[in-house]
Amino acid sequence: MDIMNTAALITGGASGMGAATARLLSKQGAKVALLDLNVSDGEKIAKEIGGIAISCDVTNSESVEKAISTAQAKHGAARICVNCAGIVHGKRMIGKDGPMPLSEFERVIQINLIGTFNVMRLAAAAMIPLTTIGEERGIIINTASVAAYEGQIGQTAYSASKGGVVALTLPAARELAQFGVRVMTIAPGLVDTPMFSKITPESREALYASVPFPHRLAKPEEYAHLVQHIIENAMLNGEVIRLDGALRMAPR
Numbered sequence: 001m002d003i004m005n006t007a008a009l010i011t012g013g014a015s016g017m018g019a020a021t022a023r024l025l026s027k028q029g030a031k032v033a034l035l036d037l038n039v040s041d042g043e044k045i046a047k048e049i050g051g052i053a054i055s056c057d058v059t060n061s062e063s064v065e066k067a068i069s070t071a072q073a074k075h076g077a078a079r080i081c082v083n084c085a086g087i088v089h090g091k092r093m094i095g096k097d098g099p100m101p102l103s104e105f106e107r108v109i110q111i112n113l114i115g116t117f118n119v120m121r122l123a124a125a126a127m128i129p130l131t132t133i134g135e136e137r138g139i140i141i142n143t144a145s146v147a148a149y150e151g152q153i154g155q156t157a158y159s160a161s162k163g164g165v166v167a168l169t170l171p172a173a174r175e176l177a178q179f180g181v182r183v184m185t186i187a188p189g190l191v192d193t194p195m196f197s198k199i200t201p202e203s204r205e206a207l208y209a210s211v212p213f214p215h216r217l218a219k220p221e222e223y224a225h226l227v228q229h230i231i232e233n234a235m236l237n238g239e240v241i242r243l244d245g246a247l248r249m250a251p252r
Ligand SMILES: NC(=O)c1ccc[n+]([C@@H]2O[C@H](COP(=O)([O-])OP(=O)(O)OC[C@H]3O[C@@H](n4cnc5c(N)ncnc54)[C@H](O)[C@@H]3O)[C@@H](O)[C@H]2O)c1
Pocket: 011, 012, 013, 014, 015, 016, 017, 018, 035, 036, 037, 038, 056, 057, 058, 059, 084, 085, 086, 087, 088, 111, 112, 115, 143, 144, 145, 146, 187, 188, 189, 190, 191, 192, 193, 194, 195, 196
């Protein structure tokens, strides 16, 4: 799929990997709409790249419907949708104060998994009526995590939410194949974003010490480059790509 002049929706576009993707895609000529709860940071980035920022809660059906139609009115229908909105969560299932409150588990699943599905289903529905360009109508790229495969102690909720994103990739790609819409997922390892900086300096150091090569955190721009390649390479479909420098997370 060509990026030039193509409308793109990026959830979580106000920060981290979403913001880096917004910058790169707009440099390549995409018309970018940033869908984020944090509309003030979204507006700063939108201003910088000549895109638009739309206040949106990915967990809410009406909010996403409204955001997609606002973006469409401004840029035309989006053929690119990148799902970066998400939250990190770390807490033992059974902690010092007893079992993890069920509401915490529900919240992580609600944002990371249901939010991704919500945006995917509405973005895909808006792509299906479009004419094909070449062989394609559109592309949806979701964001999982290596925690989907090697969740650490304290990551039951986060790993379950990202495991769900990994699991829905193939059936969604199979279902949307008849419409010429691809679905891909990126599973990043450790990426230097505001989300990662919420972790204590000690755990931060311990975590990236375990990245074999390159022996460092990934840059959000490296995620954005992979998004660009996935958009441009039509044979990539129904797959999850790890972006992790060969990292395999230890139990703790
Ligand atoms: N940073 C890492 O090391 C890392 C590793 C693996 C996976 N991930 C995943 O990558 C994605 C992007 O992470 P990041 O590091 O760029 O994070 P980030 O915190 O920098 O950005 C996440 C953005 O999502 C937005 N957001 C949160 N809840 C939302 C909601 N309900 N509706 C709309 N927007 C919402 C936030 O406002 C924020 O702007 C997340 O899904 C995260 O789980 C991050």
